[in-house]
Amino acid sequence: GENVEQHPSTLSVQEGDSAVIKCTYSDSASNYFPWYKQELGKRPQLIIDIRSNVGEKKDQRIAVTLNKTAKHFSLHITETQPEDSAVYFCAPRTNTGNQFYFGTGTSLTVIP
């Protein structure tokens, strides 16, 4: 199965700074690369995703970049705000895999 790692496991930034979380995966057949956000005590929710035919996607303050050759993709959050504080999970997927595995998670704290 897919071996998924996230770095860093914890990240603290000052409000207004940028944050970057990296996800590495092992299955070269992966072609869908989503990021989920889980606020404290809440359910995970999709915040952004990218497919293998696209190198970068932006949605306001968040962006995802993909490097298929190196088998990693990253979540970028600019102008961070306290409400960005959460745990973020990556979940790379293949078209044929039925299982849905998540990365180890990154706990982001934005300090006001």
Place this chain on the structure above:
Amino acid sequence: NAGVTQTPKFRILKIGQSMTLQCTQDMNHNYMYWYRQDPGMGLKLIYYSVGAGITDKGEVPNGYNVSRSTTEDFPLRLELAAPSQTSVYFCASSYRAPGDTEAFFGQGTRLTVV
């Protein structure tokens, strides 16, 4: 549109008791999943289903059972509860093969075994 609904939200079980965590979705999704999330940890896949009548094991299936008699419902059964099963349980669903679609999560069930 309710999405994915889990019941109960909280439960305390004594060691050796059994219980069923309920999960239902109204989005006509074929794929459904059960995860557990221990404090400060990631999501571990327990069981999943690709359609009514079809279930399969995930990473951590021991001590659990599932069934999928309808498209909407995917209950998780705990037999002989143990303290190691203290966790938050999430049910999720997706439209088709998870290769290119979003997973929708229920609000979670916080289970404590004492």
